[in-house]
Amino acid sequence: MITTADETLLRHAIGIAARAVTLGDAPYGSLLAGPDGAILAEAHNTVRRDNDITAHPELKLARWAARELDPEAATRTTLYTSCEPCTMCAGGIVRSGLGRVVYALSTEQLVELNPQSGEWPTVAQDGPALFDEARAPIDVYYRPY
Numbered sequence: 001m002i003t004t005a006d007e008t009l010l011r012h013a014i015g016i017a018a019r020a021v022t023l024g025d026a027p028y029g030s031l032l033a034g035p036d037g038a039i040l041a042e043a044h045n046t047v048r049r050d051n052d053i054t055a056h057p058e059l060k061l062a063r064w065a066a067r068e069l070d071p072e073a074a075t076r077t078t079l080y081t082s083c084e085p086c087t088m089c090a091g092g093i094v095r096s097g098l099g100r101v102v103y104a105l106s107t108e109q110l111v112e113l114n115p116q117s118g119e120w121p122t123v124a125q126d127g128p129a130l131f132d133e134a135r136a137p138i139d140v141y142y143r144p145y
């Protein structure tokens with residue numbers, strides 16, 4: 001459920017997205033808030049500026065949280081973002097242990113507004129293969145002491 005307090009922070013994330021456009025960056029913005037609603041960090045999409053396909057604001061904040069917060073603190077945060085996180089960012093959010101995500105536009109709504117946003121090809125994947133060889137570094141790393 002999205003509360004009035006959530007909407008206030010979500011509007012702030014939309015404002016970050018709007019500001020990104022004025023800086024020449026793509027129109028996506030996010031912030032990470034603590035349990036009291038205090039803003040801990042903000043980010044916007046800098047894919048073009050940084051020539052970095054991973055420079056989505058949600059992933060930047062997930063990485064920031066994993067680096068700067070202890071796991072317990074991370075679970076008490078909420079990521080507010082102007083658009084629903086993509087699959088790359090969703091993976092980072094899960095690994096960083098953030099507690100919750102609140103987004104404005106869904107991916108479906110974004111694609112309706114900009115059909116190019118939905119044109120992601122699938123990549124052929126083959127595997128598994130070479131089990132005995134591939135397991136060796138895994139066994140060494142996780143060998144019980």
Ligand SMILES: [Zn+2]
Nearest residue numbers: 056085086089
């Ligand atoms: Zn993303």
